[in-house]
Amino acid sequence: MSSFTLADLAAIIKTRAHSGDPGSYTAKLVARGASRAAKKFGEEAVELAIAAAEKDRAALTSEAADVLYHLLVVLEASDVPLDAVMNELAGRTGRTGLEEKASRPPE
Numbered sequence: 001m002s003s004f005t006l007a008d009l010a011a012i013i014k015t016r017a018h019s020g021d022p023g024s025y026t027a028k029l030v031a032r033g034a035s036r037a038a039k040k041f042g043e044e045a046v047e048l049a050i051a052a053a054e055k056d057r058a059a060l061t062s063e064a065a066d067v068l069y070h071l072l073v074v075l076e077a078s079d080v081p082l083d084a085v086m087n088e089l090a091g092r093t094g095r096t097g098l099e100e101k102a103s104r105p106p107e
C-alpha cells in the first residue's frame with residue numbers, strides 16, 4: 001500500500017498553485033480558473049471511462065491518476081478544501097472525521 005495520500009497531493013497542488021513558477025503545470029491550470037479546470041477534469045474523466053470500458057487496466061490506472069490530480073486542481077481553483085469532501089464522505093458512512101479523531105488514543 002502506498003503511503004502517498006490524496007491529502008499529500010492536495011497539499012502539493014496548493015503550494016504549486018500559488019508558487020508563481022512559470023514551469024508549474026498546476027499553477028497554469030489554476031490561473032486559467034475553475035471553469036477551464038473543470039473542463040479539463042471532464043476530458044480526463046471521459047478518457048478514464050474509455051479505458052475502463054476497454055478493460056485496459058494499465059490505461060485505467062494512469063487515467064485514474066489523471067482524474068484524481070485534476071479533481072484536486074478543480075477543488076483548489078474553486079477554493080473547496082479536500083477536507084470538506086472527506087467530511088461529506090465520512091458523514092455518508094455515519095461517521096465524521098471529528099468522531100474518528102476523538103476515538104483515537106492521545107499521542
Ligand SMILES: N=c1c2ncn([C@@H]3O[C@H](COP(=O)(O)OP(=O)(O)OP(=O)(O)O)[C@@H](O)[C@H]3O)c2ncn1[C@@H]1O[C@H](COP(=O)(O)O)[C@@H](O)[C@H]1O
Nearest residue numbers: 009012013016017023024025026027028029040065066069
Ligand atoms: N499529477 C500531476 C500531473 N499529471 C499530469 N500532469 C501534467 O499534465 C501535462 C500533460 O497533460 P495534457 O497533455 O493532457 O495537457 P496539455 O495539452 O499539455 O495542456 P492543457 O490541455 O492543460 O492545455 C504534462 O505537462 C504533465 O506534467 C501533471 N502535472 C503535475 N502533477 C502533480 O502536481 C505536482 C506539481 O506539478 P507542477 O505544478 O508542474 O510543479 C507534481 O509533482 C505532480 O505530483
